[in-house]
Ligand code: 13P
């Protein structure tokens with residue numbers, strides 16, 4: 001069984017509009033970049049702080065994280081790294097759920113983010129009250145939530161998963177005969193259901209970036225680039241996933257570029273990932289999957305507006321002023337820690 005439930009309370013159009021209205025910080029000049037790099041490096045050192053950045057953030061933030069002993073990765077490894085690193089302050093460049101995950105796993109540490117306004121449409125589409133009510137209506141289901149959710153939603157879950165481990169966890173649960181209540185990404189949930197055959201009900205959330213990839217245009221691009229390998233993040237719609245040579249988390253997609261013999265790739269995920277892909281395989285050809293439809297002015301603008309809110313400017317300001325600290329209610333944090341730790345323990349056994 002695979003049923004997508006519809007809640008009239010979730011206003012997808014309002015969430016899409018919110019994404020369009022995000023204000024993106026201005027680009028830095030080369031001189032400003034140099035000044036900010038030096039300032040941030042000094043502040044990180046003085047404050048015993050480490051910078052952890054997601055692959056979708058600006059290339060400068062990724063460079064800075066790596067130059068200062070920090071880390072750039074997908075959401076699972078960001079959580080792992082922050083948990084294992086001895087620094088007392090973690091600065092998380094990404095979206096809010098990533099900062100909250102760091103705080104849940106490390107309640108004793110100070111967690112800062114360049115901005116507290118970086119949302120995620122999946123998180124926004126899964127409000128705590130409605131979600132808890134939905135879970136209460138399905139007491140015979142194991143509740144599995146994507147990491148892209150609030151601390152309160154995680155606190156109601158049996159399992160938290162990221163895209164890199166979701167299929168393995170669902171397989172494990174299906175083998176035990178458990179029925180799954182999945183939230184919030186309906187496309188990732190549908191993909192997991194198809195792969196594992198698990199009995200699932202799906203919350204109807206979606207990612208504003210990945211839902212825009214267009215199947216017909218992708219087909220045409222593939223015809224022009226017959227040797228290209230198609231790499232797809234599983235937050236994409238089923239008709240995009242159906243055309244993939246490989247479906248995987250951001251880290252798994254980067255690995256495909258470096259570890260396969262293919263020379264050309266069509267990539268259906270946020271284009272922030274191209275920085276790492278180019279760095280890892282400078283001679284390979286990378287093409288963005290089309291995402292706005294025939295006739296539209298924007299064919300390949302797949303970039304998360306909330307990830308783009310992270311900049312050198314607000315990172316420097318955050319460290320200088322000690323602002324944008326993440327707080328999670330202690331009781332909620334304790335409850336959310338259980339399914340998160342379950343995921344980390346499960347991942348360690350793989
Ligand atoms: P990853 O877990 O693959 O990093 O994905 C997080 C995300 O938000 C993708 O849109």
Ligand code: SF4
Pocket residue numbers: 095119120121122148207208209210235270304305306307
């Ligand atoms: Fe959320 Fe999509 Fe942005 Fe990832 S790309 S953080 S899923 S809105």
